[in-house]
Amino acid sequence: MTLTPYVRNTYTQEDQILQAVTPVGGEWNDIQFVIPDTEGAMIDEIGWILESPSPLLNRAIGSLFIGQVRVTGSAEYKIDFAKQAKEFASITPFSHHRGKWELRDGALHCTAEGDTSSYSGNYYAGDTVVEATIKPISGTSHCLITRAQGVMRHYLAGFDGPNSVSFIKQDFGTKRLITARYDWELGEEYRLKLVSEKDRFILYINGDNVLECKETAYAHGMFGFGCLEDGENEIKDVHVRTSGQKSV
Known part of the structure; x- marks a missing residue:
């Protein structure tokens, strides 16, 4: 018998077949594979295809026991909104809190209604780097979110008022931990990058440490992503890298 790892691409609905392995009979086998890059699409299945290459009249007969399945280790992937879909009023692969979220011309369009936010990724991710191109359309609050443990427990970093950026702690109430001057304008695109490394956080905008x-x-x-007041923005070209996360 052979076990062939595979993942299914949500956008194309196709299985991506990886290298097959032949397990040793009569003992536990530790079989590992790396989840491949899907160029901005999501994956909705991972697993193994069980096959017997034996001749038709001499098929393999037996039992296969699965002791444990884990997804673990560091991750790096991109999210292409042109390859996402709207499901149950949410845009894959995110869950939203308030606001109106739509797909428009390959971007995620957010219309915020007061405190509005959107979440994705591994709940147990430790050190994380998240990047996105954000175009503020209206309002003065447009941020990246990291270390989110719920709607009322996370950090925000980004545009926070006219010509300013802030790092904000949300803990059943917002607290601005640091604010700096940064001249930004509505209608312009900005590349935001938020690095979370242990207890240290750095916000870059267009490559500059701000x-x-x-x-x-x-x-x-x-x-x-999050906004603390009414506003509108567009988000695209999301890139995420994580390390130190627990298995799921």
Whole structure:
């Protein structure tokens, strides 16, 4: 018998077949494979295809026991919104809190209604780098989110008022831990990059280090996007890298 690892691409609905292995009979086998890059699409299945290459009249007969399946290790992937879909009022692969979220011309379009946010990724992700191109259309609050452990427990970093950026702690109430001057304009695209490494956080905009902060309240969590007031923006070209996350 052979076991062939595979993943299914949600966008194309096709199985991506990986290298087949032949397990040793009569003992436990440790079989590993790396989940491949899908160029901005999501994966909705991972697993193994069980086959017997034996002749038709001499098929393999037996039992296969699966002791444990884990998804673990560091991750790096991109999210292409041209390959996402709207399901149950949410845009894959995100869950939203308030606001209106739509797909428009290959971008994620957000219309915020007060405190509005969106989340994705591994809840147990530790050190994380999240990047996205954000175009503020209206309003003065447009942020990346990291270490999210819920709607009321996370960090935000990004545009926060006219000509300013902030690193903000959300803990059943918002607290600005640091604010710096940064001249930004509505209608312009900006590349935001938020690095979360242990207790150190750095926000880059268009490659420039615009603020740094140290904070220890949340050691792991999801990533996402958030606004603290009414507004509108577009998000695209999301790139995520994580390390130190627990298995699922």
